[in-house]
Amino acid sequence: MSPNDRHPLTLRDVSEAAGVSEMTVSRVLRNKRDVSEGTRARVLEAARRLGYVPNRIAGALASQRVNLVAVIIPSMSNMVFPEVLTGISQVLDETGLQPVVGLTGYRPEKEERVLYEMLSWRPAGVIIAGLEHSEASRAMLAASGIPVVEIMDVDGTPVDSVVGISHRRAGRKMAQAIIRAGYRRIGFMGTKMPLDHRARKRFEGFTEALAKAGVEVADQEFYSGGSALAKGREMTAGMLARTPDLDFLYYSNDMIGAGGLLYLLEQGADIPGSIGLAGFNGVDLLEGLPRKLATMDACRLEIGRKAAGIIANHAAHPEAPREPVHIALEPRLSLGDTLRTP
Amino acid sequence: MSPNDRHPLTLRDVSEAAGVSEMTVSRVLRNKRDVSEGTRARVLEAARRLGYVPNRIAGALASQRVNLVAVIIPSMSNMVFPEVLTGISQVLDETGLQPVVGLTGYRPEKEERVLYEMLSWRPAGVIIAGLEHSEASRAMLAASGIPVVEIMDVDGTPVDSVVGISHRRAGRKMAQAIIRAGYRRIGFMGTKMPLDHRARKRFEGFTEALAKAGVEVADQEFYSGGSALAKGREMTAGMLARTPDLDFLYYSNDMIGAGGLLYLLEQGADIPGSIGLAGFNGVDLLEGLPRKLATMDACRLEIGRKAAGIIANHAAHPEAPREPVHIALEPRLSLGDTLRTP
DNA sequence: TACCACGGGGGAACCGTTTCCCATCTGGAT
DNA sequence: ATCCAGATGGGAAACGGTTCCCCCGTGGTA
Numbered sequence: 001m002s003p004n005d006r007h008p009l010t011l012r013d014v015s016e017a018a019g020v021s022e023m024t025v026s027r028v029l030r031n032k033r034d035v036s037e038g039t040r041a042r043v044l045e046a047a048r049r050l051g052y053v054p055n056r057i058a059g060a061l062a063s064q065r066v067n068l069v070a071v072i073i074p075s076m077s078n079m080v081f082p083e084v085l086t087g088i089s090q091v092l093d094e095t096g097l098q099p100v101v102g103l104t105g106y107r108p109e110k111e112e113r114v115l116y117e118m119l120s121w122r123p124a125g126v127i128i129a130g131l132e133h134s135e136a137s138r139a140m141l142a143a144s145g146i147p148v149v150e151i152m153d154v155d156g157t158p159v160d161s162v163v164g165i166s167h168r169r170a171g172r173k174m175a176q177a178i179i180r181a182g183y184r185r186i187g188f189m190g191t192k193m194p195l196d197h198r199a200r201k202r203f204e205g206f207t208e209a210l211a212k213a214g215v216e217v218a219d220q221e222f223y224s225g226g227s228a229l230a231k232g233r234e235m236t237a238g239m240l241a242r243t244p245d246l247d248f249l250y251y252s253n254d255m256i257g258a259g260g261l262l263y264l265l266e267q268g269a270d271i272p273g274s275i276g277l278a279g280f281n282g283v284d285l286l287e288g289l290p291r292k293l294a295t296m297d298a299c300r301l302e303i304g305r306k307a308a309g310i311i312a313n314h315a316a317h318p319e320a321p322r323e324p325v326h327i328a329l330e331p332r333l334s335l336g337d338t339l340r341t342p
Numbered sequence: 343m344s345p346n347d348r349h350p351l352t353l354r355d356v357s358e359a360a361g362v363s364e365m366t367v368s369r370v371l372r373n374k375r376d377v378s379e380g381t382r383a384r385v386l387e388a389a390r391r392l393g394y395v396p397n398r399i400a401g402a403l404a405s406q407r408v409n410l411v412a413v414i415i416p417s418m419s420n421m422v423f424p425e426v427l428t429g430i431s432q433v434l435d436e437t438g439l440q441p442v443v444g445l446t447g448y449r450p451e452k453e454e455r456v457l458y459e460m461l462s463w464r465p466a467g468v469i470i471a472g473l474e475h476s477e478a479s480r481a482m483l484a485a486s487g488i489p490v491v492e493i494m495d496v497d498g499t500p501v502d503s504v505v506g507i508s509h510r511r512a513g514r515k516m517a518q519a520i521i522r523a524g525y526r527r528i529g530f531m532g533t534k535m536p537l538d539h540r541a542r543k544r545f546e547g548f549t550e551a552l553a554k555a556g557v558e559v560a561d562q563e564f565y566s567g568g569s570a571l572a573k574g575r576e577m578t579a580g581m582l583a584r585t586p587d588l589d590f591l592y593y594s595n596d597m598i599g600a601g602g603l604l605y606l607l608e609q610g611a612d613i614p615g616s617i618g619l620a621g622f623n624g625v626d627l628l629e630g631l632p633r634k635l636a637t638m639d640a641c642r643l644e645i646g647r648k649a650a651g652i653i654a655n656h657a658a659h660p661e662a663p664r665e666p667v668h669i670a671l672e673p674r675l676s677l678g679d680t681l682r683t684p
Numbered sequence: 685t686a687c688c689a690c691g692g693g694g695g696a697a698c699c700g701t702t703t704c705c706c707a708t709c710t711g712g713a714t
Numbered sequence: 715a716t717c718c719a720g721a722t723g724g725g726a727a728a729c730g731g732t733t734c735c736c737c738c739g740t741g742g743t744a
Contacts, residue, residue: 008464008487010730021694026732034692051485056462057408058730061399061699065732068442076428082418089418089445098459100410100442103431117440120398122350143393145350229630259630266632288571288601290608352700363724368702376722400700403729407702 009052018046029054060122069311070118071099072128074106074196078228078253079283080300081129084151087304088127095312097124106195108134119144125311131156132197147314147322149307152298153198154328161325163306167198170296170331171205174250174278177294177333179213180342183248183276186215189235189260190252192222199252202280206250219243223256232259247275254279254286257293261338265290277338292336299329351394360388371396402464411653412460413441414470416448416538420570420595421625422642423471426493429646430469437654439466448537450476461486467653473498474539489656489664491649494640495540496670503667505648509540512638512673513547516592516620519636519675521555522684525590525618528557531577531602532594534564541594544622548592561585565598574601589617596621596628599635603680607632619680634678641671 011022018025020039027035028043035043046052060066071088073081088099100123102114112134118126119140125147131154133141141148141159148160155168178186188206190199207217219239223231232251236259240246251257257279261271269275271291279286282297310325335341353364360367362381369377370385377385388394402408413430415423430441442465444456454476460468461482467489473496475483483490483501490502497510520528530548532541549559561581565573574593578601582588593599599621603613611617613633621628624639652667677683 012730022731023694024692027693030732036692039692051481053458053461053482053486055464055730057399057403057464058699059732061397061403061701062730062732064699066399076418076424076431079421082424085443086418086445098442098444100440101427102440103428116395119395122397122399139393140395144395227626227629229627231630233630255627262630262632284569285571285597287569288573288575288604290604354700364701365724366722369723372702378722381722397700400729401702403731404700404702406729 008055009050010055014043014047014050014052017050018043064122066122066124067097067315068100068121068123069097069308070102070115070121070123070126070128072102072104072111072114072118072126074104074129076103078255079285080281080298083300084129084304084307087301088308089304090301091305091308091312095315097308097312097315099127099308104129106193108132108137108195112137112140115140122146124315125149127151127307127311130197131158131162133159147311149310149325151303151307153201154326155201158324158326160322161307161310161327163303163310163325163327163329165299165303165329165331166205167201168205168208170280170298171202171207172209173331173333174202174280174296175206175209175213177335177339178248178250178276178278179210179215181272181276181340182342184215185218185243185246186210186248186250187239187243187246188217188220188250188252189232189239189256190220190222192224202252218246228253228255229259229262232256232261233263234259236260236263249275249277251277251279254281254283254293254295257295258286258289261289261291261293272338272340276340278336282332282334286336291338292334294334294336294339296331296333298331302329350397351392352397356385356389356392356394359392360385406464408464408466409439409657410442410463410465411439411650412444412457412463412465412468412470414444414446414453414456414460414468416446416471418445420597421627422623422640425642426471426646426649429643430650431646432643433647433650433654437657439650439654439657441469441650446471448535450474450479450537454479454482457482464488466657467491469493469649469653472539473500473504475501489653491652491667493645493649495543496668497543500666500668502664503649503652503669505645505652505667505669505671507641507645507671507673508547509543510547510550512622512640513544513549514551515673515675516544516622516638517548517551517555519677519681520590520592520618520620521552521557523614523618523682524684526557527560527585527588528552528590528592529581529585529588530559530562530592530594531574531581531598532562532564534566544594560588570595570597571601571604574598574603575605576601578602578605591617591619593619593621596623596625596635596637599637600628600631603631603633603635614680614682618682620678624674624676628678633680634676636676636678636681638673638675640673644671 011025015022015025025043028040104111127149129152131150150158150162152164154164154166221235278294282295286293353367357364357367367385370382446453469491471494473492492500492504494506496506496508563577620636622638624637628635
């Protein structure tokens with residue numbers, strides 16, 4: 001308010017304005033006891049009038065406590081991570097903790113840099129996607145001394161806590177449902193991302209369960225970049241031209257699955273009679289499609305909420321002994337209208 | 343590495359291990375001059391061996407410089423803000439600056455709290471969605487003394503810099519295109535969000551331009567919650583049942599527009615002959631639809647990149663005089679297959 | 685009256701860096 | 715031999731809070 005642009009306000013400025021010591025101002029602003037109602041009101045009024053905003057950097061240094069939670073994820077460009085973030089925010093909002101997001105672009109070196117950067121702020125906890133990290137990253141996480149929650153995936157050895165689903169199992173479950181429904185000539189479409197370990201694990205679980213039933217993937221194709229919906233369309237057209245006798249198409253995500261579904265509907269395909277389809281993720285976009293695509297829910301919101309809960313819990317009870325928490329959520333299969341019942 | 347869990351490592355630990363002073367370690371780690379190659383190597387080696395991660399809190403306090411950029415947006419749940427964030431990250435990644443995201447849920451009080459929280463970390467800049475803020479928020483922004491970029495919208499008075507499009511103009515442009523194409527009985531569907539000022543401005547611009555042509559919106563409906571694609575479907579069905587003679591439907595976002603499009607295609611409607619459609623945003627999802635929905639690109643990625651660029655520029659030249667930058671991007675109309683040419 | 689507990693508030697040290705300035709050493713010029 | 719510049723490195727004082735401990739005054743109690 002007062003055009004005192006000399007230098008950002010400090011506790012001292014407020015204390016002088018209120019006629020008390022800096023200590024008292026600090027106590028008032030942190031809602032500590034040992035201050036009378038009168039002084040408290042005076043201090044609050046002075047702080048408000050001056051437009052004082054405390055300096056958390058100094059506060060954090062002195063108290064050795066930081067209200068930041070590092071969240072490290074590969075990307076924002078598909079719907080999955082934003083939804084995880086929404087879950088994290090929902091829970092953290094109630095606790096005074098603040099998420100800080102870092103993006104790795106699925107690149108381990110980038111992940112390492114981002115992690116280093118984040119840890120240098122001494123956050124209250126780390127939420128990081130995946131279980132696959134560079135040696136150095138794992139070392140940093142382990143040495144940080146703060147709670148770490150690896151999310152999305154449970155197939156592997158976590159550094160500390162973990163919240164996710166088993167993608168291998170998700171792949172298997174889908175394969176089993178497909179086999180049970182009587183499909184045998186199965187095609188697979190997915191992203192061309194060697195570093196997307198979760199997609200890989202789903203595919204592995206999928207082929208493994210097919211093998212158990214004596215079935216092999218009859219055709220497969222991988223894409224990268226571009227609009228997923230359009231890619232699903234193109235790839236489906238291409239694959240069916242190449243391998244016309246397919247009776248099922250498994251897509252590694254709902255978006256390309258939806259593209260394939262729209263394409264097949266236009267072609268007048270008999271779904272799920274002569275050809276079935278399934279995707280993965282359970283995005284709510286599917287609700288509005290002409291037919292509901294079979295899919296498997298990845299529990300994204302819940303993963304975010306649970307992970308944030310673990311960090312929040314540690315932050316609330318700093319002295320409590322640290323037990324790693326391992327939560328494996330169960331992806332729910334939804335048959336939709338594109339996977340016939342046996 | 344060494345199981346020295348006593349207490350997080352400090353410069354002192356590294357300096358002792360390397361046999362130099364803390365100052366020298368600090369210089370090495372910040373790539374400053376005045377250190378011989380030999381010492382530099384020894385220090386680096388010691389830091390690596392110990393697994394030292396600098397404490398930026400202390401660093402920031404001492405140097406009065408912070409590499410964080412506050413990004414304050416309403417939500418992550420539609421594709422628009424994640425894409426803006428992607429743009430911001432792309433640019434900030436090159437500069438050593440780190441975005442910190444805060445979510446407001448379109449609520450001014452929440453925005454105020456989040457902003458306060460963010461400013462208390464003394465970030466290098468603030469990127470905040472929209473031009474409408476509470477009195478207190480505007481005061482905080484103005485008093486903060488750091489570069490502020492308001493994004494998405496240019497219809498209003500910015501606190502400092504601004505990057506966005508004119509939503510009013512976007513609405514007008516779309517209305518003009520519709521009128522020019524000869525449509526006259528126009529229905530509107532949008533979100534029921536009194537606090538989504540940008541949607542409101544688009545609608546205002548839209549009706550204003552229609553009025554100029556002597557046309558009024560013949561029917562309108564607002565929704566909230568749920569899957570946008572499904573809502574678009576339902577609302578379209580409902581509206582056409584209620585007002586069967588509509589010859590155009592304008593949707594406030596592409597998702598509900600896509601729902602409406604899918605519905606009408608199923609009904610075998612003659613698009614764009616007897617009924618036209620248009621959405622807003624230019625999401626790349628539209629590429630894969632059976633017909634391409636007419637839409638208007640909101641330049642989301644570019645907004646993020648430009649806004650981040652302004653902050654990065656200020657951070658790189660701290661002493662340069664601060665000129666507010668005003669950038670109005672031009673949304674591109676794309677006729678797709680659902681808006682006939684005149 | 686002496687004592688003590690307690691409410692209310694202040695002072696000093698410290699958190700781990702960076703900034704600023706000074707000390708030392710070397711080698712070449714004088 | 716002396717002087718000085720440049721290279722290299724160290725020391726002390728911030729930075730703006732919080733923690734910990736102490737002080738003062740008051741009022742009830744023995």
